[in-house]
Amino acid sequence: MTVPVLSLRDITKVYGRGDAEVRALRGVSLSVERGDYVAIMGASGSGKSTLMNILGCLDVPTSGDYHIDGTDVGSLDERRLAVLRNRKIGFVFQSFNLIPRMSALANVELPMAYGGVGAADRRARALAALEQVGLSDRVRHEPNELSGGQQQRVAVARALVTAPALLLADEPTGNLDTASTEDVLGILDGLSVSGRTIVIITHEDDVAAHAKRVIRLVDGQIIEDRRQAPVDGLPPRMPEVIA
């Protein structure tokens, strides 16, 4: 068996101290295999955002072990964490988080610029990624000239352009209409088929229905871990689309 992409053991996160203490995560253990498509569900206040920040190496847990692609995150300093985020993780945010006044192409190129990829190589890969999300005709547009769905597709292109071990999506469809939601989820399904490991955080059952595995979080603890499709199989909604 290969090394899991994500491996969490007894992760806790405590905010504040004394009376103001909030225990956002109370011992979460989780392992995600390569190629899996996991939806983490929970109501607001369940700790899913905290978990997302820890998974994305944006925050450090109060206690517990966290390995990503075999690397112990707890032992890394800030500079190495930045490199890790750059190489291993691709983010898709609820509010798109594209950089304003930069073209779609420049936004997609950005992580490679920080990763030290040469200019020509970078351009080719960014164009390929934009083609993959169906935006070849919008590369010169700036975020404010794109619709919400298009912006989110640019964000997906930016997340996958570095070929990260993990694609982390935080409520990716939260700000989108139904049609755009279908577009984005279709793209994620396609990425899953091509073998990407995806973790998606959501509170919508419709979105979770696309995942191969659904984890439900309540009060900082996992209360349900349900598999909807095998790790190496197709995403559950995929056959319908093909059919």
Next chain:
Amino acid sequence: MSRLEILRFALRGLAANKLRSFLTTLGILIGVAAVILLVAFGEGASQSIQQSIQRLGANTLTISASFAGGGGGGGLGGAGGGRVSAGQNSGPRTQARSLTLEDARALTDREQAPSVRSVSPVVTANSATAVHEGASHPIAQLVGTYPSYFEATNKPVESGTYFVNDDVIAARKVMVIGRTVAEGLFGTADPVGKPVSVSGVPFTVIGVLKESGSTGMQDADDVAIAPLPAVQQSLTGFGALGSIIVQATGADATDSAQAEVTAVLNQRHGITPTGTADYRILNQATLQETVSSTIGIFTALLGAVAAISLLVGGIGITNIMLVTVTERTREIGIRKAIGAPRSAILGQFLLEATVLSLLGGLLGVAIAFAGTRFTIAGISPVLVPSSIALALGVSVGIGLFFGGYPANRAAKLRPIEALRHE
């Protein structure tokens, strides 16, 4: 992440807010231009004053009678004598003597005054009116002297000739006139050889001085120079000399010449080492030194005022960079989330500040260059290269220093907090 890449991000950040970048640049621009321009004006003023002094003649001492110290002989001199010890100054207090032709002759003694090259006794008749064929011109300065005066006071003849020693001995009524006098009396005609009557005494013009320009209030070209006895006979009488101009043998000999002249005159005028001299020596070199040190202080003050405006410009950069960082907190968060290391963020904002200040500095230098082409209040500014280097260096330094705080703040932002920022 290459440096070029960071520079591109920085430039893009500045271009995103052009008006703001321009206004911030303006602060530095004004500061740098002010430093360079004001220092250039100081330097220009200094040089023009130095030239005016130079125009009076090179390596010269001007001796004039001074009646302030031992003036009036008895009364004041007696009081002066009373102050010094009785043993040294027990004799009758020397009377203040005016300068005489004999004093001038004594100074030509090679034994006693080896550093003296030439001595020119001078009498001056003020406001003598010259008339030529109905045209009249009041000559501001009619000088009676020896031929050596021309060289000592740096007054070359443009057309015609100088007068010579024979003219002095024979007291010939010839004169060399300045440009202003020539124009006043003859217009465009050639004055050489023409007769001029000064207060009813006929003179012949034998030469015209080269134009030397005006020095401050005085027109240095409104002058006529004639042999000493000729002026004495006809205008001033054979009394005291107005002054004696001594030319030293070289630039480094002016101080020793001054010492020698002092010794000779003290002896002739009977002045004890503790007594007050009845003459005054104006040393060209000391005058120049005094003036240039005064101007130096003046220039430093101007520079300091300008430096303050540069500092204010620098604070403007800090201010605008702080606003920029706050405004772009979310962008910083995104960049960090997708893997920008702290150094890249720090570099980007530091570069933005430095580009602003460097741009302001370069534009300021350009403006200063343009500004120094104009003559203001009679002073033509002279660019001092070191002031350009300094102003540019300081402006880059300001970018790094004043940009450092906001840039550091941006780099230290935690990505989750930055992302949450609205």
